[in-house]
Amino acid sequence: MKNPYEVLGVSPSASESEIKAAYRELAKKYHPDKYTDSPLADVAEEKMKEVNEAYDEIMNAKKGGGSSSSSGTYTNTSSAYYNVRVLIQQNRLDEAERILDSETGPDHSAEWYFLRGMCYFRRGWTQQAAQYFQRANQMEPNNAEYRQALENITRQQSYGFGGYNTAGAPQGNGCGACDICAGLMCLECLCSCCR
Numbered sequence: 001m002k003n004p005y006e007v008l009g010v011s012p013s014a015s016e017s018e019i020k021a022a023y024r025e026l027a028k029k030y031h032p033d034k035y036t037d038s039p040l041a042d043v044a045e046e047k048m049k050e051v052n053e054a055y056d057e058i059m060n061a062k063k064g065g066g067s068s069s070s071s072g073t074y075t076n077t078s079s080a081y082y083n084v085r086v087l088i089q090q091n092r093l094d095e096a097e098r099i100l101d102s103e104t105g106p107d108h109s110a111e112w113y114f115l116r117g118m119c120y121f122r123r124g125w126t127q128q129a130a131q132y133f134q135r136a137n138q139m140e141p142n143n144a145e146y147r148q149a150l151e152n153i154t155r156q157q158s159y160g161f162g163g164y165n166t167a168g169a170p171q172g173n174g175c176g177a178c179d180i181c182a183g184l185m186c187l188e189c190l191c192s193c194c195r
Contacts, residue, residue, distance in 0.1 A: 003082045004054035016062060023055040023159050084115050093119050093139055108137035 008022045030048040063072050086095035097119050100112060114187040117132030133150040140146055 002050070002054070004057040009051055016059075019055070019062075023051065026051045078135055081111050081115060087121060088118050089116065091122060093122055110136040110143065110146065113139065114149065117149065119150075121153065126157060129153055129170065130157060152159035 005014070008019060008026065010022045014022075014053045023075055027048070030044045030051060032041065032045055032048065035044040038044075075144070083101050084096045087093070096115070100116055100119070103112060113132045114136040117136065120126075121129035122130060130150070130153045131154055133146065136143070136146040139149050
């Protein structure tokens with residue numbers, strides 16, 4: 001799914017009333033009743049679905065500090081972090097890391113550590129990924145997504161498997177079926193937040 005704030009045309013700092021007003025305007029604009037017997041009916045229906053999903057995601061995030069994505073784990077609605085997740089999903093790791101590196105200062109958020117870990121994981125650098133996942137978990141121990149990523153990579157390492165792509169990695173010691181499974185589980189976590 002696209003960035004929900006962009007879909008509604010509001011900023012991440014918008015108030016609840018601003019979000020509701022933007023939603024109402026778009027709902028009026030794309031309501032199916034306006035497009036009965038129109039060649040644009042399918043387009044309007046798809047747009048209305050997108051608007052509803054964006055509104056639900058934002059409102060659930062505001063209520064519970066997370067989103068309503070199918071995994072229920074996406075916790076940061078920052079546009080930059082959303083874009084980093086999309087880039088990681090598309091395996092555009094250099095671009096994702098550039099965005100993360102542009103965030104200066106010593107105090108990074110748990111989401112920043114998690115996403116940095118995902119970049120390392122996608123490169124197959126599991127030891128580095130584990131360090132970043134562990135830091136994200138220390139900062140937000142109740143976050144299911146961070147916990148699952150750390151558990152998956154810890155399980156993977158306990159079986160003695162390194163990354164599935166160790167080229168250029170400072171450390172790595174092989175590849176196995178567990179690497180692929182763990183990679184797919186982490187990828188599923190990442191992908192489910194972008195739907």
